[in-house]
Amino acid sequence: MTEEEPRLSAEEMLRRLDPSLSPMKRVRAVAALVAGLAGAVFVAALWGGEPGPLPGSTQLAFGLLAGFCLAWAGYGGWLLTRRVPLFATDRVIAAWIGLAASTATTAVLTVVAVQRGSGLGPALGGVFVLVALVLTVRAHTRRAELLRRARELGHGE
Missing domain, CATH: 1.10.287 (Helix Hairpins)
Known part of the structure; x- marks a missing residue:
């Protein structure tokens, strides 16, 4: 946390981790x-x-x-x-679905482009894969941070 960020009390953090x-x-x-x-x-x-x-x-x-x-x-x-509290698990799962979908789609586009000898599909698909990979890493990082905070408050997964 930076000095500008307000500190949350344990009660406030637990309210934010509410299971609903x-x-x-x-x-x-x-x-x-x-x-x-x-x-x-x-x-x-x-x-x-x-x-x-x-x-x-x-x-x-x-x-x-x-x-x-x-x-x-x-x-x-x-x-x-x-x-139950998701601790950003939902974002991790969504990121993995997006990464798998963009990777598979790019692979199919690449095969089709090679067979036809042309196309920007693989390059565009590579951009989607890169963005999905960045989002997956961010989701994992955020989840790890939330789990660490929950452990600090004495409320693990």
């Missing part, structure tokens, strides 16, 4: 759940509605997209059911 979800976290959880389910249904409808057999790379892309949508839906459902 804040209204904003509840909105985020519902949004992740609904968007994930809607995305999975949309991708499944596109995938199932394609005439004839699809190439393997297209099947893989549809499968990955549906899987990532279901992961976001699962994350939203998990977040809504938590009744």
